[in-house]
Amino acid sequence: NAGVTQTPKFQVLKTGQSMTLQCAQDMNHEYMSWYRQDPGMGLRLIHYSVGAGITDQGEVPNGYNVSRSTTEDFPLRLLSAAPSQTSVYFCASSTGTGGTGELFFGEGSRLTVL
Amino acid sequence: AQSVTQLGSHVSVSEGALVLLRCNYSSSVPPYLFWYVQYPNQGLQLLLKYTSAATLVKGINGFEAEFKKSETSFHLTKPSAHMSDAAEYFCAVSGYTGFQKLVFGTGTRLLVSP
Numbered sequence: 001n002a003g004v005t006q007t008p009k010f011q012v013l014k015t016g017q018s019m020t021l022q023c024a025q026d027m028n029h030e031y032m033s034w035y036r037q038d039p040g041m042g043l044r045l046i047h048y049s050v051g052a053g054i055t056d057q058g059e060v061p062n063g064y065n066v067s068r069s070t071t072e073d074f075p076l077r078l079l080s081a082a083p084s085q086t087s088v089y090f091c092a093s094s095t096g097t098g099g100t101g102e103l104f105f106g107e108g109s110r111l112t113v114l
Numbered sequence: 115a116q117s118v119t120q121l122g123s124h125v126s127v128s129e130g131a132l133v134l135l136r137c138n139y140s141s142s143v144p145p146y147l148f149w150y151v152q153y154p155n156q157g158l159q160l161l162l163k164y165t166s167a168a169t170l171v172k173g174i175n176g177f178e179a180e181f182k183k184s185e186t187s188f189h190l191t192k193p194s195a196h197m198s199d200a201a202e203y204f205c206a207v208s209g210y211t212g213f214q215k216l217v218f219g220t221g222t223r224l225l226v227s228p
Contacts, residue, residue, distance in 0.1 A: 004157075033215075035218075040123065040220060041220060042204060042218045042219055042220035042221050043158075043204065043218040044218075045215065048215065058215075090157060090158070092158075094216075101146055101148075101208030101215065101216050102146075102148065102160060102163060102216075103158075103206075103216050105150075105157035105158045105159070106157055107156060107157045108155075108156070108157050
């Protein structure tokens with residue numbers, strides 16, 4: 001019963017480097033999303049997808065790219081990492097249209113940008 | 115549009131005392147409401163949810179919340195705190211028109227002392 005799986009769990013980058021955070025879900029959920037969690041700010045939506053081939057921006061999309069080529073996978077790409085992107089990133093999925101919006105979360109990826 | 119306000123970034127209680135975590139919401143459509151819990155270094159897991167059925171909702175680990183439309187509130191309570199309840203709690207709202215996105219509050223950290 002894997003649910004939502006995120007890799008890596010920890011990553012240290014230097015400013016300007018690029019990387020991809022991986023997210024996969026095995027629940028056949030339409031909706032997938034990426035949040036970042038920062039102290040005192042709760043969870044803020046970065047990007048989301050309502051199905052394969054469809055993505056849209058959330059509240060804080062700058063500096064991040066996403067794609068959704070399959071129902072299962074939703075990678076988050078940092079093109080040129082900045083210290084402001086130091087955060088904990090969560091991938092989440094839900095059933096989408098017709099559901100309640102209840103999200104199922106991965107365990108998070110802690111990113112530090114030096 | 116939906117938003118959530120959680121009053122108090124930290125709440126301290128003694129073991130065995132009542133737990134009360136406050137959440138007020140704003141929604142332009144009838145809401146779905148959620149409480150999530152996050153234990154240290156883990157992802158978020160669902161405690162309970164309101165989906166327009168009973169206004170008093172019971173969740174896991176003895177927690178419950180009451181939906182009060184007149185007060186636009188969805189406060190989380192537990193009659194007797196346990197040390198294992200120490201965690202961060204997030205209130206979230208979505209609206210049941212078409213596709214829903216979850217909007218989170220900034221979180222309340224619950225501290226439980228012996």
